[in-house]
Amino acid sequence: MSFKGYALSVKGASHEEAGEGCQDSARFYIGEDFAVAAVSDGHGSEKHFRSAAGSEMATRIAIRSICDFCERNSGLDKIFPENPANTARRIAANIICGWNSEIAAHIGLLPLNEREKKIVEKHGGISAEVMYGATLIVAGLTKNGCFGLQIGDGSLCALDGDKMVFPMPEDSKLVGNLTTSLCDSDAIGNFRYFYRGGGFSGIMLSSDGLINSFKNEADFLKFGKRVLTAVSEGATSQLAEHLKTRSRCGSRDDISVAAIKAN
DSSP, rough: OEEEEEEEEOOOOOHHTTTOOOOOEEEEEEOSSEEEEEEEEEEGGGGTHHHHHHHHHHHHHHHHHHHHHHTTTHHHHHHHTTTHHHHHHHHHHHHHHHHHHHHHHHHHHHHOOOHHHHHHHTTTTTOHHHHHHHEEEEEEEESSEEEEEEESSSSEEEEETTEEESSSOTTTTTOOOOOOOOOOHHHHHHHEEEEEEOOOOEEEEEEHHTTSSSSSSHHHHHHHHHHHHHHTOOOOOHHHHHHHHHHHHTTTTTTEEEEEOOO
16 A cells, blocks of 8 residues: 655734744655654744744654654554554653653753743743643554544544545534643643544544634535545645635634545
């Protein structure tokens, strides 16, 4: 089995107008017998002033953790079916540990500037993790299955035959603008996951800026299927401009998409 992948982040319309950077990150990796993708959305509020760096770290470390875990355990198809919950928790723990280590190194190399120090003082102190706060979705396809882990908002949809579905369990903690996060004190307990042996031939991960640009879930799932078709056919050249239009006419937020298609 072979895989094709795609990943893209576009700056939201509100950030364009304010002269701010994109706080999302998306990436993918295709290995010998598996493929993995990740999307992270950096929190936009004042106290998360380094969330753009936090989201970049999150996607990079998530994919690295999956690859390391695969190498140490002789492949994902061997370890996931044996105990999906334990496997997901171990991967989540590796991601959190790696993310926190990257934050410590980043602050060591780039100490807080005067503007950032004033924000910390204004809030009576801010932990390093909160400064870099971000959500994360990471998911992958193997020869024999599909898995995903998620903390925070955003969407993961999968192609089941000719129908797109949402395989990830819902999170009751996501209410309104509230979201769980990698910077939570109980981040490992806030990860949710799924594993399915066989069945899915494609996955699309996206930050909440995308689904919030659609009128309903049905239209969003139709779009997800079109994205997977475009990835499979190598016809993604127009997607960046389309996502910018989606943001401008919809959520006005950053939008990230990462997709894997089995061929």
